[in-house]
Amino acid sequence: MEERFAVGLIVNNRFGVLNRIAGLYAKRCYNIDALSVGETENPEYSRMTIVSTGDEYMKDQVVRQLEKLVDVKSITLLEPENAAFAQHMFIKMHLTGTQRGSSKHQVLDLINKYGGKVIDFGEEHLTAEITGDKDKVHSFIEKVRNFGILELSRSGDIAIGLGIENTLSVTNNF
Numbered sequence: 001m002e003e004r005f006a007v008g009l010i011v012n013n014r015f016g017v018l019n020r021i022a023g024l025y026a027k028r029c030y031n032i033d034a035l036s037v038g039e040t041e042n043p044e045y046s047r048m049t050i051v052s053t054g055d056e057y058m059k060d061q062v063v064r065q066l067e068k069l070v071d072v073k074s075i076t077l078l079e080p081e082n083a084a085f086a087q088h089m090f091i092k093m094h095l096t097g098t099q100r101g102s103s104k105h106q107v108l109d110l111i112n113k114y115g116g117k118v119i120d121f122g123e124e125h126l127t128a129e130i131t132g133d134k135d136k137v138h139s140f141i142e143k144v145r146n147f148g149i150l151e152l153s154r155s156g157d158i159a160i161g162l163g164i165e166n167t168l169s170v171t172n173n174f
Contacts, residue, residue: 034156
């Protein structure tokens with residue numbers, strides 16, 4: 001049975017690493033549903049979260065193949081029950097029309113309800129920042145769709161293991 005799964009990686013922060021990891025997925029015809037990469041507290045390393053869909057065999061193969069890459073320093077499967085997942089989104093919306101005043105207040109109320117913040121506000125537009133799990137971000141998009149979405153930029157999942165025993169670091173080498 002296919003299901004979504006996430007892999008957390010610590011990798012060397014240098015050119016070509018992302019290409020080699022993406023190439024590993026492409027070579028085996030595995031799809032990457034979401035990919036997030038960012039520098040860690042140590043600029044020599046980056047943290048990657050890769051979300052895919054597949055069965056147990058694919059999950060096992062992905063981990064085994066990634067472990068073989070020289071630039072991969074640490075890897076873990078991020079299980080939903082032992083990890084926190086979130087997405088980050090910027091969304092620019094229209095504030096024009098006959099009911100501009102009331103729509104502005106409705107949008108501001110929704111942004112507050114979803115724990116977001118306004119980062120740009122103009123006569124005809126409003127840009128907001130929303131962070132949360134995939135369902136929360138998707139729900140916000142659906143609620144503001146009728147106001148008119150001008151632009152949207154959304155990250156894939158980022159994730160971190162819960163508890164001290166689920167810590168992914170360079171010292172957790174295989």
